[in-house]
Amino acid sequence: MHVLPYLGILVAAIVEGEVVYSGAVVMAHMGRLNALGVLMAGTLGGWAGDQFYFYLARGRARQWLDRFEKVAKRRRLIQSRMQRHATKFILALRFLPGLRIAIPIACAYAGISPLQFSGLSMISALAWASAIMFIIRWLGPASLGAFGVRAWWAPIVPAALLVLFFRWLAKAGQADEPPVE
Numbered sequence: 001m002h003v004l005p006y007l008g009i010l011v012a013a014i015v016e017g018e019v020v021y022s023g024a025v026v027m028a029h030m031g032r033l034n035a036l037g038v039l040m041a042g043t044l045g046g047w048a049g050d051q052f053y054f055y056l057a058r059g060r061a062r063q064w065l066d067r068f069e070k071v072a073k074r075r076r077l078i079q080s081r082m083q084r085h086a087t088k089f090i091l092a093l094r095f096l097p098g099l100r101i102a103i104p105i106a107c108a109y110a111g112i113s114p115l116q117f118s119g120l121s122m123i124s125a126l127a128w129a130s131a132i133m134f135i136i137r138w139l140g141p142a143s144l145g146a147f148g149v150r151a152w153w154a155p156i157v158p159a160a161l162l163v164l165f166f167r168w169l170a171k172a173g174q175a176d177e178p179p180v181e
Contacts (some may be wrong), residue, residue, distance in 0.1 A: 005033055006041040013045025013129075014052070017097065021045075021129065025136045035137070039129050046094050046125035047118075053101050054117050057108035065109055075109075082110030090120035094128030 005024070012020035021042040028035040057065075066072045082089070086107055093103050107117050 006037045009038060009041035010045040010048070013042050014049040017046065017049075017094075017100075018132065022132060022136060025133050028133075029137045035133070039133055042129035042132070043122075043125045046128055047122050050093055050100065050104050050121045050125065051118060052104075054104035054108050054114075054121070057105040058114075061105075062109055078106060079110040082106050082112065086110070086112045086116065087120060090117060091124050091127075093121060094124045095131075 005027075009020060009024045021038075024033055024038045024042065025035075027033040028038045066075065071078075089103050090107065090112075093100060096103070104117070104121075
């Protein structure tokens with residue numbers, strides 16, 4: 001097994017997420033990549049991306065955030081809500097593309113323990129990578145096969161739909177944010 005494609009998947013999952021990973025799952029379905037290698041690279045990349053923002057926002061970044069008057073005024077509220085709901089937010093993190101930076105930063109700002117964040121983030125990343133792989137490799141082609149479509153490109157259809165769905169989620173989350181005053 002050549003390592004370079006999997007390293008590329010890992011790096012892409014750190015930076016972006018669904019597009020390259022979905023393409024890699026299609027390649028695994030076609031037998032060009034190892035499915036377990038793709039799953040591991042996607043999982044570790046997604047997890048590492050979350051860790052970057054969490055650990056970046058700990059320590060001095062917390063003091064820097066307090067310089068913003070609106071954030072400083074809401075610090076206790078942010079901390080209280082994040083501490084109450086951190087587990088749910090962290091587990092949903094990989095499935096909320098519009099909040100993939102905000103949730104780790106809010107968790108760090110609220111003082112969520114690194115062990116809790118990193119552990120739950122790994123579970124979220126594995127669930128994300130597994131769900132995408134399941135939809136593209138098994139559910140998608142089987143669903144299209146029920147309609148008589150058994151072409152080599154059948155896994156590309158669910159992959160494209162997943163990418164479009166995650167893009168839509170990210171844009172919908174940004175559109176729903178209140179304007180900054």
